[in-house]
Amino acid sequence: MRKVLLGILMLTVVAGASAAAGASTEAALLRQIKVEALDGRWADVLTHADEYLRRFPRGASGPQVEFNRARALARLPGRAGDAAAAYREFAARHPEETLLVEQAWSGIFSLACDPRRQEGPGCAATLSEGLASPLAFVSTLAAIRASDTREEALRRRALPRLKDLLRTQSDPDIRNEILIAILKIDPREVPPPTPPATPPPHDAIASAAPTLIRMSIYDKAADKYTLRINLPVAFAQMLVDALGETEKGELKESAKKQGIDLDDIFDAIQKTGTGRFLDVDTKDNRIEVWIE
Numbered sequence: 001m002r003k004v005l006l007g008i009l010m011l012t013v014v015a016g017a018s019a020a021a022g023a024s025t026e027a028a029l030l031r032q033i034k035v036e037a038l039d040g041r042w043a044d045v046l047t048h049a050d051e052y053l054r055r056f057p058r059g060a061s062g063p064q065v066e067f068n069r070a071r072a073l074a075r076l077p078g079r080a081g082d083a084a085a086a087y088r089e090f091a092a093r094h095p096e097e098t099l100l101v102e103q104a105w106s107g108i109f110s111l112a113c114d115p116r117r118q119e120g121p122g123c124a125a126t127l128s129e130g131l132a133s134p135l136a137f138v139s140t141l142a143a144i145r146a147s148d149t150r151e152e153a154l155r156r157r158a159l160p161r162l163k164d165l166l167r168t169q170s171d172p173d174i175r176n177e178i179l180i181a182i183l184k185i186d187p188r189e190v191p192p193p194t195p196p197a198t199p200p201p202h203d204a205i206a207s208a209a210p211t212l213i214r215m216s217i218y219d220k221a222a223d224k225y226t227l228r229i230n231l232p233v234a235f236a237q238m239l240v241d242a243l244g245e246t247e248k249g250e251l252k253e254s255a256k257k258q259g260i261d262l263d264d265i266f267d268a269i270q271k272t273g274t275g276r277f278l279d280v281d282t283k284d285n286r287i288e289v290w291i292e
Contacts, residue, residue: 045072147181218286
C-alpha cells in the first residue's frame with residue numbers, strides 16, 4: 001500500500017513539474033518574441049510565433065502572438081498578401097482585442113495603399129471596405145486615407161463621412177487630421193466655424209485678434225469663382241497648401257512684394273490685423289483674402 005501511495009505521489013510531483021516547465025517555456029517563448037519584435041528581427045518573430053501557436057494553441061497570450069505574427073509578415077519581403085490575410089484573420093478571431101484590431105486594420109490599409117508602390121485597385125477596394133465598417137475607428141481611418149488616393153469616386157464617398165466626423169469628434173488632433181483630409185478632397189467643403197452662442201461685447205470685438213480667414217479665387221476665363229472658403233485662422237497654412245502650385249506661387253510672390261512672408265502666415269496675419277489681407281490680380285485669376 002505504501003508503495004502504491006509513493007507511486008501516486010511521485011506521479012503527481014512529476015506531472016506538476018511538467019506543467020510548471022510547460023508554463024515557463026510558454027512565458028519564455030513569449031518574451032523571446034517580444035524582444036525579437038523590438039529588435040526588428042521579423043524572420044525570428046515569425047518562426048517563434050508559429051512555434052508558440054503550434055505548441056500552445058490555447059495559450060493566454062495567443063492573440064498577442066497572432067498579431068505580432070501578422071506584423072512580422074508585413075515587414076518581410078514578398079509577404080504582403082500573407083500579412084493582410086493574417087491581419088484580417090486576427091481581427092475576425094479576436095474582436096474583443098479592440099486596440100490590436102484597430103492596429104490590424106491600420107496595417108491592412110498601409111499594405112493595400114503602400115505609398116512606395118504604384119497605387120492599384122486593391123487600395124480603393126480596401127478603403128471602400130473600411131468606409132463601410134461598423135467600427136468607428138476603422139471607418140474614420142479609411143475616410144482620412146481616402147483623401148490621399150487618386151480615386152475621385154472614393155474621395156467623394158469619404159467626404160460626407162469626414163464632415164460628419166468633424167461635427168462629432170472632440171479630440172483636437174483627430175479633428176485636425178479630418179480637416180486636412182477635407183481640404184485635400186475639396187477646400188470648398190470645409191464647414192464654416194460655429195459662431196459663438198452669444199456675441200462678445202463691442203470692445204472685445206475691437207481688440208480681439210483675427211480669428212477668421214475668407215478667401216476667394218475668381219477664374220477669369222471661366223467667368224466664375226472656383227473657390228470660396230471661410231476658415232479659422234489656425235488653418236490658414238492648410239488653406240495655402242491646398243492651392244495649386246501656380247496659385248500658391250503667385251500668392252506668395254504678391255505677398256512678398258507687400259513685405260509679407262507666407263511661410264510664416266500666422267505671424268503675418270496677426271501683424272496685419274483685420275481687413276483685406278491680399279488682393280492678387282493675375283492674367284488668369286483674381287485672388288482675394290480677407291481677415292476678420
